[in-house]
Amino acid sequence: MRAPFAFLAALSFAVASSAFAADGAAIYQDKCSACHETDGSGMPGMAPPLQSALWKKLGAKSPAYFAAMVLNGSAGASIDGETYAGAMPTWSAQLSDEDIAAVGSYVLHDFNASTQVVTPADVAAVRAEGHVDAAKLQAMRGGGAP
Secondary structure (H helix, E strand, O other): OHHHHHHHHHHHHHHHHHHHHHHHHHHHHHHHHHHHOOOOOOEOOOEOOOOOOHHHHHHHHHHHHHHHHHHHOEEOOEEOOEEOOOEEOOOOOOOOHHHHHHHHHHHHHHHHOOOOOOOHHHHHHHHHHOOOOHHHHHHHHOOOOO
């Protein structure tokens, strides 16, 4: 008798996960793709690629780092040895925790084949910390320029 319930639970999780990813894709295309390109490849010298070994390096810190970048923005980022002149705006007033979680999970899964998930709780925790400056972003990355 448990099997049908387990199947239904798994099915509802799969449906919820695919809806979550679909929302993330739509938000990404609307808010992020103009600078980071539709495939996450970025714009040389302007916006860093979101397809990057950085996410693997960050590991379990990826959700918090993604949330911090989106909530606080960034300027003059140096990633994988390249500096980007573009300034990313803060999205804290325009995007909800759920929106940021959806787009973060989309970026990690679709562009980086990561199993990491950004949850609304991850985003809320970073939002509660207040402003995350370039030095903290640098520390989260393990050194190097933010």
